[in-house]
Amino acid sequence: MQFVLIGFSDFPNLQGFLHAVFSVVYIIILVGNFLIILTTSMDPALQKPMYFFLANFSSLEICYVSVTVPRILFNLEKQDRSISLMSCATQLCFFLIFGTTECLLLTVMSYDRYVAICNPLQYPLVMNPKRCTQMVAVSWLGGIPVQIGQTYQIFSIPFCYSNQIDHFFCDIPPILKLAGGDTSVHELSVYLVVSMVVAFLFILVLTSYSKIIATILGLPTTKGRAKAFSTCSSHLLVVVLFYGSATVTYLRPKSRHSPGTDKVFSLFYAIVISMLNPLIYSLRNKEVTAAMRKLIFQIRDLCRHRSLLFF
Template sequence: MAGDNLTIVVEFILLGFSEVPSLQGFLFCIFLIIYLGVLIGNGLLIVIIKMDPALQTPMYFFLGNFSFLEICYTSVTLPRMLADLWTQKRTISFLACAVQFCFLYMLGMAECLLLAVMAYDRYVAICKPLYYPLIMNQKLCVQLVVASWVIGVPVIIGETYQTFCLNFCGPNKLDHFFCDVAPILKLVCGDSYITEVSVQLSAFAYLLIPSLLILTSYVKIIITILNLPSSSGRTKAFSTCSSHLVVVGLFYGSGSIVYFQPKSSYSRGSLKVFSLFYATVTPMVNPLVYSLRNKDVIAVLKKLLHK
C-alpha cells in the first residue's frame, strides 16, 4: 500500500483454466504430453541433423536452429502453466511477468525472422542452384541465424520497459495463461493508447516484413518450378518447400488472428485458444511436419532405430 486509496500491483494472478476447476488434472496431463512432445520431437530432429553427415547442409542447419528455438519458445510458457495447474497457485510476480513477456516476444520475433531466412534459403536453392554453395556458405548461414536471434532484442526490451512502466493500480487478475500484451494492457490504470499503438506497430512490422520476404521468395520459387522441364523435378522442388509452407501457415495464421484481431471483435475465449495454439501446439506439430514429409530425415531415423 502506498496510501489509503492507492494500491501498487506487485504480482498478477494468471486465471488460465480457473473456470474449469474439475479439469485441472486432465489439462495438466494434456499439456505435459504436449511439452514432452515438443522436447522429444524437436530434440530428436536436432540429434538427427547433427549425427548424419548427409544432413550437414544450410537447409538442415536452419532447421536445427529452428527446432532449438521452438524448445526455448515453449519453455518460456509451458513449465509455468504446468506448475500453475499442479499447485493451483497461479500467482506470478510483477518482475517474473515482465521477464516472461520479454522472452516470449524476443523468441517469437526470432521465429518470424528465421522462417524468412529459411524461405530465402529455398529460393537460392531452387532459383539459383549453381550459385547455391557459393551464396549460402557457412559464414553467411551463421550470420543469418545470429541476426534472427538478436535483431529484435533492443526493440522488445524497449517495448517491455514501456509496457511495465505503466500504472497498474487496480485489479491484478490476468485473464490468460501467460503474460501476453492484450490482457496486461487491460489492467492498466489510465490511458495506454500510445503503448497499444507502439506494440501493434512493432508486431505489424515484425510480422509484415518477414511475411513479405517469404511471399516474394515463394512467388519466385513457384515461377521457377513451373518452368522446369520435367515433372519429377517439379515434384521434388515442391516437396522441399511444402513443409516450410505448412509451418509458416500455422505460425503466421494463428499469430495474426491473435495480434491483428479488431478490438471490437475480441472474444476472451477465442483469444486464449489461438494464443495456446501458436504457443504450444504449433511447436509440437513442426517436427512432425518436417520429418514425415522429408525422405532424408525418415531415412536417418530408420537407421537410428535399426541401430
C-alpha cells in the first residue's frame, strides 16, 4: 500500500546540504515567477497577448515544481521516504497534467509569435482577448482526461518485485521498473501518449518557427531582423530545453534507462528548467526587464515610506 522513494539516500552526509540547495532553488523559482506574474499584470505596457501567455506560463511553473520539490524537501528533512500508493499516483498524475499543459502553452506561445511576425496586420484580430482566454483554458484543461487515464493504467499494474522507487519523485520509468509480469503493453501506451502529445505539439512548434525564421530572414533591414528575432528567441530556447530533456527521459529504450541518468534528466526538466525560465524571459526581454525594475523600485519606495511612517 506504500512505496519508498530512495531519492538521494546514496549521499547520507549531504542531506542537509541538499535540503538547503533545493530550498534556495524553490524560493528562486517562486519569487522569479511571481515577479513575472506581478509585472505582466500591473504594467500597462505589458497588457498584450504575449505577456498574458507568459503570466500563465509562470503560474504553471509554480504549480509544476510544487508537485515535486516540497516532497523532496520533506524527505530530506524528516528522513521519512515512504509515500502511500494514492499519494504517489496523485503526484504522478499532476506532474503529467502540468507537463502536458506546458507542452500546450509552449505551442500556443509559438503560434502567438507566428501571427505577430508573419501576419502582423491581422494580429489584433486573430489574437483577441476571447481567443487568448480560450487557448489558455484548453492548455490548462486539455491534458487532464488523457493523463488521468494514463495514471490509472500505470497503477493498475501489479507491483510484485519491490516497493522501493529509485527516484526522488513518482515518475513513469522508475515506477514501471517495479511492475510484475510483462509491461510491454503499458510501455507502448506511454510511448504512444508521449508521441501524440510531445511529438505532435513539437512538430507544430517547429512548423511555426520555420515560418517565423523564413519571415525574419526576408526582412529588409538588419535592425528589423534583430528586433523580430529578439521577441521569440527566449521562447525558442525554453522549447529546446524542455522538449530536449523530456524526449530523452521518456522516449529512450528501457534497456538504456538507469537510475542515475533518469534522476539527472528528471532533475533538469522538472526543476532546473523551471528555475531558468524566469531568468531567460526577463534577461532576454527588454520590456519585461524594464517593467520588473520599475516594479522593484516601486516596492522599495513603498517599503521606505511605510518604515518612515512607522518610526
